Amino acid sequence: xxxxxxxxxxxxxxxxxxxxxxxxxxxxxxxxxxxxxxxxxxxxxxxxxxxxxxxxxxxxxxxxxxxxxxxxxxxxxxxxxxxxxxxxxxxxxxxxxxxxxxxxxxxxxxxxxxxxxxxxxxxxxxxxxxxxxxxx
Ligand code: NI
Numbered sequence: 001x002x003x004x005x006x007x008x009x010x011x012x013x014x015x016x017x018x019x020x021x022x023x024x025x026x027x028x029x030x031x032x033x034x035x036x037x038x039x040x041x042x043x044x045x046x047x048x049x050x051x052x053x054x055x056x057x058x059x060x061x062x063x064x065x066x067x068x069x070x071x072x073x074x075x076x077x078x079x080x081x082x083x084x085x086x087x088x089x090x091x092x093x094x095x096x097x098x099x100x101x102x103x104x105x106x107x108x109x110x111x112x113x114x115x116x117x118x119x120x121x122x123x124x125x126x127x128x129x130x131x132x133x134x135x136x
Contacts, residue, residue, distance in 0.1 A: 046113065046127055049106040055129025057100045057113055064094055065121025072119055076100070079112040095123075102127075 008016075020031040061068055076083055082104035089097040102109045109127065117125045 042126075046110060049110065049129065051106060052104055053106045053109060053129045054103040054131040055101075055109075055127060057102055057109075057116065057125065057127050059098050059100070059116055059122055059126075060091070060124040061096055061098070061119070061122045062094050063096050063121075068119060068121035072098070072116065072122075075112065075115045075119065079108060079115070082108045082112060 016031065016035075017028065020028060023031075025031045059072075061072070063069060076086070082102050084101040084103050086098055086100040089099075091097050102112065113125060113127050116122060
């Protein structure tokens with residue numbers, strides 16, 4: 001085993017510990033190991049996608065973050081060819097949920113996902129798809 005030390009915002013750690021308690025974890029290290037495993041699995045799920053797909057990208061972001069709206073709009077315009085439509089929900093005073101319906105080349109969709117994830121202020125971004133290799 002390797003030992004690492006990481007810095008986290010206090011509220012993020014509190015929330016993580018709350019979830020660990022709810023799930024019955026006795027060790028924070030085990031919780032972090034499982035969280036990293038999920039992260040890796042999610043990454044492998046996305047990276048194995050190929051061909052044409054249809055699905056949704058959900059993002060949650062802080063609309064007060066600098067230029068976040070402009071950057072998200074720019075990204076969606078750059079990838080308009082794989083975006084069918086989007087839905088915007090004002091979650092609370094600061095957070096917005098956007099559900100983007102995507103369809104087309106999986107590589108383009110992955111690029112879009114990464115672009116959205118890289119925008120500062122985006123706290124969550126997930127691609128969901130059940131439809132791969134749409135038949136002719
Ligand atoms: Ni909003």
